[in-house]
Amino acid sequence: MSLYLAFKEIWRNRGRFLLFSLVVGLITMLVLFIAGLASGLSAANREYLSDLDAQLIVYQENSDYLINASRLPMDKAPGLRRLPGVQEVGAIALTNASVWPADGAEAFDITLIGVEPGKPGEPSVRAGQGLRGTRSREAIIDKRIAEEFGLEPGDSLTIKSTQGTREEFFSLTVAGVADRQDYLFLPSVIVPYRTWERIRPQETPPQSDAPFIPNVFAVKLQPGADVAQVQASILRTVPKVIAADVQTAIESIPGYSVQQSTLNTQRFFTLLIGVLVLGGFFQIQTLQKIGQIGMLKAIGAANRTVAGASLWQIAIVTSLGVGLGGLVTFLLTLGIPPEVPLQLTGVTIATTTLLLLVIGPLAGMVSIRMAGRVDPLTAIGQ
């Protein structure tokens, strides 16, 4: 009975209800896009870090967990490696450089990362192989660079870097291609650490055997080891360092927390707008129908039939809108170029869609209760 009434009313006023579904659809798209943006921006900021095969990052003390502010000597590594629970330690150094495309187009900014081949810090590759020597002129590039320049393992890549007063170009061979390894919004090129030391931009021309000074160490724990315990023992035994788990490291990236909380606030407010719009619409609808609802009750329709019809309408309109919005959003994301930091996984779409589907009826609760409370007496004696 409730469904019958709900459907008949929607059908008779299908233009109006379709329009409203459209509004719900647009709100859905907005929420999804912001969610995708939050994910994408977050990833673009820290993908490299979260992809690390390590559980702790060791920084110089007083660096405040800022990778750029941290410099550690290589001789810290043995001390770290000896600690119980530690499986392997890898040095990591990061700097900015650019990729110089073969066809003379504009230079492409990247993060140049120096790692110890085979140790934590070197990402696993999807195509090709990992790095071999410590000073070989080879690199692992991330998916974004591979797609941007159409590069495959075996191809050549030119890194441009300013050393002293000159612009130097270094040719590297692509050893392997990894998943996206964005750091601070730039794609990454990962090279062996001695190569990194040789080719990185610096104020003075490099000496041939300048010492390699990494920014941080990535510490991989043995399976089953307790992160907090190892962290505590690092602080106790190794002098002049601080250690953080990967999540803390990510959150310490400058601007990361602010960015994420801004986006989360936007998401929350967009959902709030959605609730208010949905709720408001159905409220107005119900208010206009009070006379009709009173009449239905006076001829013997039960409260729950009338309230049920309201609920069905809200459910139908919300489902249609959210479904449409989700579908359109999904189709749009298929056509988005990789530079745009938008990441919408199936999981995100599914959870957001479910959330909105629940919010619809919740928002309509007020009007549903209103419908239930209309006094049939109002139908008599105008």
Next chain:
Amino acid sequence: MIPMLKPVVETAELEKRYGDAASPIRALAGVDLTVHPGEFVAVVGPSGSGKTTLLSTLATLLTPTSGKIIVAGEDLGSLSESERTVFRRSKIGFTFQSNNLVPYLTARENVELMLRLNGTLNKQTRPLAGELLDRLGLGDRLKSYPNQLSGGQQQRVAIARALVHSPELVLADEPTASLDTERAHQVVETFASLIHEQGRAGIMVTHDLRMVRYVDRVVRMEDGQVADILSDPGAIEALAEGAPMPVSIPAPLEALAA
């Protein structure tokens, strides 16, 4: 009008009081009313006389404060909320002053609504809506929506809806409000015929005295009580033509018999 049959409506000293004990408002101050099957009664009186309250109480939309009220064999005072809803939709047919029809259902669907609500819409009952509407002269408007029908047509659809489920009591609240004279006569005349044909008990609350010519009895209310009852056809006809209401009979309850 068959007085020997058990009455459909029987009230005795029916009272409806509002407010506190200190200064109660007596919407109904002791109403005795009996209506038999096939009898069409008009309830008239000024605003505040209690006629709307009486209608609402008969329709189980109001509970009486005291007194007896038996409709279609049920003691309305003892019904629970859900029992009243079921009673209302199966034993009572109702037409209203406005908002008579559901705007998003066609004429036919509006009539069928009563059957749907009662869960009695099936192969046998399906033709009923069409037949009734046809009888009321709306056979070609079955698929029209209320906003495509005139006021008189809407009122007639409402009458069909009030009868399709064979209720024992049919109530009409000001059925001719917002109708012009010709339509008003048409509607009430049809109403009366169907009530007589189908042997229902019908009660019409109206302030339009011209319409009483179609009824079997006129009950005049004043201050929550029955002030007069007219059963003589001549007197009713005279009232319909504009004669003043006859002087009150000393005892408030005259013959409850016809």
